[in-house]
Structures are given as C-alpha cells and as structure tokens.
Amino acid sequence: MLDRRHWSGLRLRQAGLSLATLLAPLSTWAAPQPFQLQNDSGQALPGAAVIVLVKGARAQATPGTVADMAQKDKAFVPRLRVIQTGSAVNFPNFDTVRHHVYSFSPTKPFEIKLYAGTPAAPVVFDKPGTATLGCNIHDRMLGYIHVVDTPYFGVTDANGAVSIDIPPGEHRVRVWLPAMGETSAGIEQPFKAGSDPIVIRIKP
Structure with missing residues (x-):
C-alpha cells in the first residue's frame, strides 16, 4: 500500500506529465x-x-472551404484571390447587369453563362496554378485566382x-x-x- 507521501508525489508527477503534455503543442502554434x-x-x-x-x-483545403470572387462595378473583387487547392469559389454578381464569367486557363477552365445574383454551384479548384478570369460581356474585366498547396x-x-x-x-x-x-x-x-x-x- 502506498503511504500518503508516496501517493502525493505520484500525483504531482502525473500532474506534471499531464501539464507538459498539454503545453507541448504551444511551441508549435x-x-x-x-x-x-x-x-x-x-x-x-x-x-x-x-x-x-x-x-x-497539408496540401488540400479542409472540405467545405469556400471563397468568394465577386463582381462589383464591372470589376472582379478582389482582383487577386489566393486559395488552397481543393477550395470552392462562389462568383456573386452585385451589379445590376449580368456577367458571363469564364477562364481558359489550364489550371481551371470553366464558364458561367449570363447570370445575375449568385450561381447555384461554386467552382472547385482542384489543382495548383493560376486561373485568369474574364467576362464575355465586359472585356475590361480581369481577375486572377491563384491556387496553392499550402494553408499559409x-x-x-x-x-x-x-x-x-x-x-x-x-x-x-x-x-x-x-x-x-x-x-x-x-x-x-x-x-x-x-x-x-x-x-x-x-x-x-
């Protein structure tokens, strides 16, 4: 049977171990x-x-990660959006005119035909690289989505x-x-x- 002093010392050592375990991740925060x-x-x-x-x-974004690339005043906002590989992007249109957003870039070729508001489904960018964006209706509109294999x-x-x-x-x-x-x-x-x-x- 353990006496009280031995038991107290054991509890302190266990507490110290638990505290060290809890504090260990702090150095990597x-x-x-x-x-x-x-x-x-x-x-x-x-x-x-x-x-x-x-x-x-981790190279891939957490499932369900969604970003926005808006259209406002006939411009992409922001002009440059950086996202992690696997992220989805919404393209909300805040203008009173319709837009026709597209990209021919190998990173993610896609097309969202004439629309107002927010398209029903976001576009998933599943590989790293840069997608240059344009609008078939407003040629001066230019934007970029830069896809990276890091969360930082x-x-x-x-x-x-x-x-x-x-x-x-x-x-x-x-x-x-x-x-x-x-x-x-x-x-x-x-x-x-x-x-x-x-x-x-x-x-x-």
Missing part, C-alpha cells in the same frame, strides 16, 4: 509573421500573393504589407504577381520565422 514587398526602388508592391511553404503542411498565404495591402500566421522554424516564401503571368510559379527565397518583417524586393 502559429504566430504572425509580417512580410513587406517592395520593388527594386524600395516602393511598396500591393496586390501580390505571398505564400509560405512549410514542410509537412495572403495578399499584400496598399502598403505592400501582409501578415501570415505560420509555425516557427525555417521555411520558404513564394511571391507571385499578376504581372508575372499565369505560367509563372513566382519567385522563392528561404527565411526563418520571427517577429521582424521579412523584406522582399522584386525586380521588374
């Missing part, structure tokens, strides 16, 4: 990582896709900045802009996660 994109003159680069490649990260991504704001929650460690960051063209995968560089902004300069 994601933390905000700021990125700053600039051109070679140091000017901010807005509207750029920033993708963080983390070893072991974002788009730079008007100041060329974006913050992405990522796990600690050494990773690679990839940058893609519409000016690079849909056949380009973008540019990559290694980095180590931390609180300081990662400044990336893009040459034209």
